[in-house]
Amino acid sequence: MDAPDAIIPKPVSVTKGSGAFKLTGDTKIILVGDQPELASLARHLAGKIGPLTGFNFVTVKGTGNEGKGNIYLRLDANTAELGDEGYTLKVDGEMASLAANKPAGLFRGIQTVIQLLPASAEGGNWSIPAVGISDHPLYGYRGSMLDVSRHFFSVADVKRYIDLIAAYKMNVLHLHLSDDQGWRIEIKSWPKLTEIGGSSEVGGAKGGFYTQDEYRDIVNYAAERYITIVPEIDMPGHTNAALASYPELNCNDTATKIYTGTEVGFSTLCVNKDITYKFIDDVIRELAAMTPGPYIHIGGDESHATKKEDYVTFMNKVQPIVTKYGKTVVGWDEIANATLEPNTIVQFWADEGNSLTAVQKGAKVIMSPAKKAYLDMQYDSTTKLGLHWAAYIEVDSAYAWDPASYVKGISRDNILGIEAPLWSETIVTMDDIEYMVFPRLPGLAEVGWTPAGARNWEEYRKRLATHGPRMKASGVDYYPSKKVDWK
Ligand code: ACM
Numbered sequence: 388m389d390a391p392d393a394i395i396p397k398p399v400s401v402t403k404g405s406g407a408f409k410l411t412g413d414t415k416i417i418l419v420g421d422q423p424e425l426a427s428l429a430r431h432l433a434g435k436i437g438p439l440t441g442f443n444f445v446t447v448k449g450t451g452n453e454g455k456g457n458i459y460l461r462l463d464a465n466t467a468e469l470g471d472e473g474y475t476l477k478v479d480g481e482m483a484s485l486a487a488n489k490p491a492g493l494f495r496g497i498q499t500v501i502q503l504l505p506a507s508a509e510g511g512n513w514s515i516p517a518v519g520i521s522d523h524p525l526y527g528y529r530g531s532m533l534d535v536s537r538h539f540f541s542v543a544d545v546k547r548y549i550d551l552i553a554a555y556k557m558n559v560l561h562l563h564l565s566d567d568q569g570w571r572i573e574i575k576s577w578p579k580l581t582e583i584g585g586s587s588e589v590g591g592a593k594g595g596f597y598t599q600d601e602y603r604d605i606v607n608y609a610a611e612r613y614i615t616i617v618p619e620i621d622m623p624g625h626t627n628a629a630l631a632s633y634p635e636l637n638c639n640d641t642a643t644k645i646y647t648g649t650e651v652g653f654s655t656l657c658v659n660k661d662i663t664y665k666f667i668d669d670v671i672r673e674l675a676a677m678t679p680g681p682y683i684h685i686g687g688d689e690s691h692a693t694k695k696e697d698y699v700t701f702m703n704k705v706q707p708i709v710t711k712y713g714k715t716v717v718g719w720d721e722i723a724n725a726t727l728e729p730n731t732i733v734q735f736w737a738d739e740g741n742s743l744t745a746v747q748k749g750a751k752v753i754m755s756p757a758k759k760a761y762l763d764m765q766y767d768s769t770t771k772l773g774l775h776w777a778a779y780i781e782v783d784s785a786y787a788w789d790p791a792s793y794v795k796g797i798s799r800d801n802i803l804g805i806e807a808p809l810w811s812e813t814i815v816t817m818d819d820i821e822y823m824v825f826p827r828l829p830g831l832a833e834v835g836w837t838p839a840g841a842r843n844w845e846e847y848r849k850r851l852a853t854h855g856p857r858m859k860a861s862g863v864d865y866y867p868s869k870k871v872d873w874k
Pocket residue numbers: 688689719736
């Protein structure tokens with residue numbers, strides 16, 4: 388299959404030309420424009436294709452008229468109709484020109500350039516086939532979630548995960564930072580959250596947490612890849628780690644024990660105490676101050692230990708705390724049972740009724756149906772990692788669905804985008820992450836990027852097959868599904 392036919396996510400428009408542009412040791416990356424972001428975009432491209440090809444790509448500013456033999460990166464207002472993440476790419480026998488209205492568009496286009504190069508090249512023939520591409524995403528929110536609470540993952544693991552999702556043009560990483568089994572973010576005004584609540588994880592190992600500096604480092608690393616971090620503090624349920632750290636957050640003023648199992652639905656903050664809202668205010672204030680992105684996720688799922696009326700009272704009090712600190716609330720679909728702040732976003736995962744209620748209340752929805760998008764669901768009954776309470780999700784099933792017709796009554800206009808969560812009850816190592824996430828994530832990235840009418844599994848599976856060598860070259864320990872004739 389020719390490289391332009393194998394791009395994931397599938398671009399909006401691809402016109403193949405004849406010939407190819409051969410990279411050499413003399414190829415320069417030429418930046419056309421004065422915007423400071425161009426230099427780091429060029430470094431990103433050189434940092435990917437330099438080690439791949441063995442060439443040392445020099446980066447220089449130019450006018451765009453330096454002629455053949457070069458790769459041009461250009462911010463160009465003429466591409467504004469392609470939006471903030473759209474780009475055009477023109478490759479002929481002599482040069483490659485990437486143009487976008489915004490730096491994020493150039494970053495997405497760079498991923499296309501990388502995919503147009505072979506995963507390895509016999510005899511050092513590193514050529515980009517002649518092609519014209521015009522491309523932009525269907526949805527503005529295309530993300531994955533990493534549960535760093537059930538098992539803790541290092542800053543290095545999170546950065547690797549960011550790189551892996553960036554290659555498929557995702558633009559959000561949601562970090563599930565707190566749950567019954569662990570509190571993973573330093574909160575200076577409540578230090579025992581990490582001292583006690585961060586000291587364990589599922590299975591009883593030592594857990595861990597991110598200092599505020601480490602979290603900022605993750606945020607910056609993501610931002611350089613035009614990825615927004617969405618931090619989640621799950622509440623009022625899924626809070627045992629906090630309840631074990633501070634007795635006063637419990638209605639009976641007694642700290643709970645550290646929890647290392649995998650049950651859900653047994654914990655709740657004490658909804659009727661003032662200290663609960665002081666606690667939440669402090670946590671959200673510190674979190675908002677280190678989160679440049681627009682969203683703070685307040686969880687709200689499976690609060691089975693909270694009375695229904697208490698849940699509504701609680702969510703009605705917590706949402707304004709988030710908006711007071713300048714952030715937009717995101718919550719799991721149960722939050723639709725509360726009065727929603729004007730901009731609150733509801734993340735559909737299980738309950739279609741909740742999600743319909745959200746839409747009727749005017750909320751936008753993130754589509755994360757557990758039966759399609761949950762990356763911790765096993766591929767089939769032989770998968771050794773993961774769970775299957777929602778479904779077994781083979782690679783074709785994760786791909787073959789349309790967010791805009793999945794729930795009757797929720798259509799394109801109601802949908803902010805899609806997110807593929809990885810819960811980590813059974814996920815311990817980076818290899819475990821990779822095995823569950825790949826090769827489903829590229830397909831889910833395409834669900835978010837490419838219009839449903841331009842997608843079908845039989846065509847996609849042939850494209851995905853060509854990404855086997857790419858994943859191998861990146862050291863990605865993927866599940867070799869029998870549904871795909873791997874190259
Ligand atoms: C969830 O899976 N409890 C959101």
